[in-house]
Amino acid sequence: MPWSMGKDSNVLIWLARKAFAGKVPFPLLHIDTTYEFPEMYTFREWATKEHELDLLIRINQDAIDRGVSYATHDPVTVTHELKTLALRAALDEYKWDALITGIRRDEDPTRAKERHFSPRSAEGVWDYKDQPPEFWGQFASRPPAGGHVRVQPLLEWTELDIWEYIRREAIPIPTLYYARDGKRFRSLGCHPITHPVPSEADTIDKVIDELRLTRTSERSGRAQDHHERNAMQKLRAKGFM
Amino acid sequence: MSALAPATYTAQTETDVGRLHVVVVGHVDHGKSTFVGRLLHDTESLPEGKIEQVKKACAAEGMDFEYAFLLDALLEEQEQNITIDTTRIFFRTKKRNYAIIDAPGHREFLKNMVTGAASASAALLVIDAQEGVMDQSRRHAVLLSLLGVKQLVVLVNKMDLVKHDAATFQRIETEYTAFLASLGLKAARFIPIAARHGDNVVTRSQVMAWYKGPTVAEALDDLVHVDNVAGLPLRMPVSDIYRFDHRRIIAGRVESGSLRPGEPLVFLPGGRSTTVRAFEDWPITKRDVVPTGASAGFTLEEQIFVERGQIAAHPSHAPRVGREFRARIFWLGREPLALGRSYRLRLGTQDVPAFVSRIHSITDADTLAATQGDSVPKDAVADIVLRTAAPIAYDLHHECPVTGRFAIEDGERIAGGGIITEEVSSSQTNGKGRVTPAERIARHGHGPAILWFTGLSGSGKSTLSESVERRLFDSGKHVLRVDGDELRSSLSRDLGFTPEARAESVRRAAAVAGLFADTGAIVLVTLIAPLAADREKSRRALARHAFLEVFVDAPLAVCESRDPKGLYAKVRRGEIREFTGISSPYEAPQDPEVHVRTDQVDLAAATEQVLAAIDAAVREPREDWEV
Structure with a gap:
């Protein structure tokens, strides 16, 4: 199960612990871009102990050695190199049958088209034009030959659902989501391309109140989505989550 | 169902009484997208600046603004060129939150509509006032009835094009009500709307003052969650x-x-x-x-x-337990659903091989005409009997919907689904004349196969075949062993050990195996059959059945050390002269279907290896063997 340490990712860990009597029975994978906020590394260390996680960390060192960086490259390229390619390498190494992801339909139009169980071919391709039907709790649970299935339990949740659930269950999340000096992060990614939004919401109740009224999109502070038209579509077709 | 499904999804707040899922269906071009666009706009559920952005884009392209574009823009359908798929769109009324599962028409429409509608509490069915009830207006209702979507609101759209005429609206209401009644459905409401202008969507229409019922938004707020049906038994x-x-x-x-x-x-x-x-x-x-x-x-x-x-x-x-039931199904598979072929049936968390043992009728999705046949084409609905390889627990759909419905898997794809309408007594037969292979497959729940275990004396043929037989028998398969040594003391007791006699012995064993397989059995033949040519002849003689050569392989020294029957000892003492592997040749199979190294894997692993090969073989049985 990939773990970005973001709010949705921490909800997933919580659900996994609930589903499996307190223990996450599978390994977690952090694709470390080396551009995480310092708070996130602290949180990673703390949460790994707290949840007793079996954590794998992968870095695309080759790309970093080749000089791929936000200083010299565009965000779509860096995201592809440091996230997608690192994920693909881990998939090749471990040959997992399934990846449990925390994506949601309301984040992005291409994610809106996703299924709860979404097959990926051996080449990692998402065949969005011919997706399996899913109904009555029956899903495409058998991975295609050489490929894997993306299992996406949060697909139907909204950003507000996530926050209300975090409040109800008191799930630990990084403090970057709360406002400091009139700004807070609504979505977290690599620090050079993730920008805070104006907000006074410094408690979870205020965040929820803010979200009830907002009409701006959650990922508006994530530069790679807006770098060019269809950026998200291009990233996802190549295996980005 | 996923263990991670949000069990806590009923999270409630003071204003939110749980999101209601609604599917929007109807004939192509009857205005589904326009309606959804208008509903989002009028409930103020659109992201900031979206409408201005779309209006600007329209002006730039020299087009009139349409509410349908809003939806397209929201989904970025056009610019991203993604084939339209079931997509959740969220909106809120004062009363609660909704997710609209928009299902516009295209080639894969039915698959996506099923995906959307199966999780919906209610359906909004759009009918064009000018065109009236069309093919898809009916087809979608048939599917809704199969999917168990019972709450239905019919929107008679484009009322502006019929001069807001009450008589036209009433004519459609009368006609469609009668059709719905034939499916056992009843619409909660018929609402005359003009989605383009927003009439009766959220705002009450001034021009249709003759209509006294609720607006669409009001009608939605009157619907109830169907997930929480009270009074059902525990499942x-x-x-x-x-x-x-x-x-x-x-x-x-x-x-x-x-x-x-x-x-x-x-x-x-x-x-x-x-x-x-x-x-x-x-x-x-x-x-x-x-x-x-x-x-x-x-x-x-x-x-x-x-x-x-x-x-x-x-x-x-308690639920019923059985192996055969009648069902109404919808089929979405690339290949037609065929009588007698092997599929997997998934009901709850049960997952068992199943066969169609009878097709009562097939309903064409466009014309709704019922026909007879041996296979159900893509996008059709049918009334069939399914038989499972092992007993399953289930309910009749009208008694307990959640365990009265199932999915059918073809290969690794979910290709259809259905609801169980009645129990079928397993002793019931419906055929006439000769018993066909398909009927045999249906009875056993699997097709025949012949496994030819070959290898040196002491390699483990008997031990392995007995272990495989036990596992197959215990899982409800029709299985038996044909043992070479036993045949030698009965059918072939007239034969000696010359090359000709050995060839004849192999031929007879193959003939016996073939007869058993003709009854639909899985036959496990254990025979040294040292010569490749004899084994090849058997394979050809049995070409009508799945034939798997199982090479039970262990080095001669290992076999001799095992010596279960004391034969090697007798050979070494000179009491047996012709003995395969020592004094006469053993031609090892060059390309066996299964190669088991009994000196390297234990019996359990060897058994699994053989079972996996059988599973693949009997899942795709040949239905045309000559008996």
Whole structure:
């Protein structure tokens, strides 16, 4: 199960612990871009102990050695190199049958088209034009030959659902989501391309109140989505989550 | 069902009484997208600046603004060129939150509509006032009835194009009400709307003052969640059994009814009973009851056998257990659903091989005409009898919907689904004249296969074939062994050990195996058959059946050290002269279907290896063998 340490990712860990009597029975994978906020590394260390996680960390060192960086490259390229390619390498190494992801339909139009169980071919391709039907709790649970299935339990949740659930269950999340000096992060990614939004919401109740009224999109502070038209579509077709 | 499904999804706040899922269906071009665009706009559910952005884009392209573009823009359908798919669109009224499952028409429409509608509490069916009831208006209603979507609101759209005429609206209402009644459906409301202008969507129409009923938004707020149907018996399909520590925790989701500690439970099929000791929640919480839709992990008072797939129920209200039932199905597969072919049936967490043993009728999705046939084409609806390879627990759909419906898998794809309408007595036969291969397949729940175990004396042919036979027999398969040594003392006791006599012995064994396979059995032949040419002749003679050569392989020294029958000792003492591997040749198979190294893997692993090969063979039986 990939773990970005973001709010949705921490909800997933919580659900996994609930589903499996307190223990996450599978390994977690952090694709470390080396551009995480310092708070996130602290949180990673703390949460790994707290949840007793079996954590794998992968870095695309080759790309970093080749000089791929936000200083010299565009965000779509860096995201592809440091996230997608690192994920693909881990998939090749471990040959997992399934990846449990925390994506949601309301984040992005291409994610809106996703299924709860979404097959990926051996080449990692998402065949969005011919997706399996899913109904009555029956899903495409058998991975295609050489490929894997993306299992996406949060697909139907909204950003507000996530926050209300975090409040109800008191799930630990990084403090970057709360406002400091009139700004807070609504979505977290690599620090050079993730920008805070104006907000006074410094408690979870205020965040929820803010979200009830907002009409701006959650990922508006994530530069790679807006770098060019269809950026998200291009990233996802190549295996980005 | 996923163990991670949000059991806590019923999270409620003071303003939110749970999101209601609504599917929008109807004939192509009757205005579904326009309606959804208008609804989003009028309920102020659009992201900031979206409407201005679309209006600007329209102006730039020299086009008139359409509310349908809003939806397209929201989904970025056009610019991203993604084939339209079921997509959740969220909106809110003052009363509650909604997710609209928009399902516009295209080639893969039905698959996506099924995906959307199966999770919907209600359907909005759009009919063009000018065009009236069309093919898809009817087809979609047929599917809604199959999918169990009972709450239906019919929107008679484009009223502006018929001069807001009340008589036109009433004519459509009368005609369509009669059609719905033939499907056992009844619309909660018929609402005249003009989506383009917003009439009766959220705002009451001034020009249709003759209409006194609710607007669409009001009608939506009157609908109820169907996920929480009261009065149904407890059904909890077991998804897993955890043994992370000293506890043995049964896990699953309560699909209907509710579960309490101290209650007696029966696990079906299988049928053992015990009581629930305690819920094992993390974090530790005190739950007295697990309601419908919530997941549970619990321990039992007695350590009875429980496995994934079983349905936990109260003994007084247990599901049925059987191998054959009648069902109404929809088929979405690339290949037609064929009589006698092997599929997998998934009901709750049960997953078993199944065959279509009868097709009563096939309903064409466009014309709704019922026809007869041996296969159900893509996008059709049919009335069939299914037979499973092993007993399953189920309910009739009208008694308990959640365990009265199933999916059918073809290969690794979900290709259809259906609802169970009646129990079929398994002794019932319907055929005339000669018994066909398809009927035999239907009875056994699998097709025939011949496994030819070859290898040196002492390599483990008998041991392995007995182990395989036991496993197949225990899983309900029709299986038997044809043993070379036994044939030598009966059918072939006239034969000696010359090359000609050996060839004849192999031929006779093959003929016997073929006869048994003709009855639909899985036949395990154990015979040294040292010459490749003899084995090849057998394969050709049995070409009508799946034929798997199983090379039971161990080095001669290993076989001699085992010497289960003391034969090697006799050879070494000179008491046997012609002995395969020592004094006469053994031609090892060059390209066997299964190659088992009995000196390298244990019996359990060897058995699994053979079973996997059988599974693949009997799942795609040939239906055309000549008897």
